[in-house]
Amino acid sequence: EDQVTQSPEALRLQEGESSSLNCSYTVSGLRGLFWYRQDPGKGPEFLFTLYSAGEEKEKERLKATLTKKESFLHITAPKPEDSATYLCAVQGLYNFNKFYFGSGTKLNVKP
């Protein structure tokens, strides 16, 4: 079955301290990899879709990259408002009605 593993489970950063979150996946052919941000008590908010190895997407302080086995979400000079849980999900090429989510990385950015 398709699987997604995210690391670390939790990450504490000082404001301005850049870092990366990891999403490793196992899927029988990748149709798409998705990054979401989730604030406490709310539904996930869509950030990026990546479709093929080598692809990169950027939005403000966030940049997502994709290889054949994993994706990274790079956070440059984070601010306290970037604190949230970041979720990764994959959609397989052959079982494309389902999306498999990782458990997320809980990011806490201290001022």
Add this chain to the structure above:
Amino acid sequence: DTGVSQDPRHKITKRGQNVTFRCDPISEHNRLYWYRQTLGQGPEFLTYFQNEAQLEKSRLLSDRFSAERPKGSFSTLEIQRTEQGDSAMYLCASSLGRGGLYYEQYFGPGTRLTVT
């Protein structure tokens, strides 16, 4: 434009009672998904509709769970004879799909279910 909406936002029920949740997707989206999320975990897929047809169901969806999407618009998720293990956030998402292309899902705010 409004996003995906869900009602109610919170539901407290006693074990053994039935509950029903509603989801209104983004109007032009033909695909609708239900997920369950427990604390510290990512969303787990429950079921998927394309228009009014329910095309996929997870084995997590026991006989006590049923979902409908009449006329391909809003959807309802019903849980019969609730158990304490059903306590979770129930999330609805919708997306657009055209000609074999699949687009990102947009999530609603969720319904928090507490079974006492």
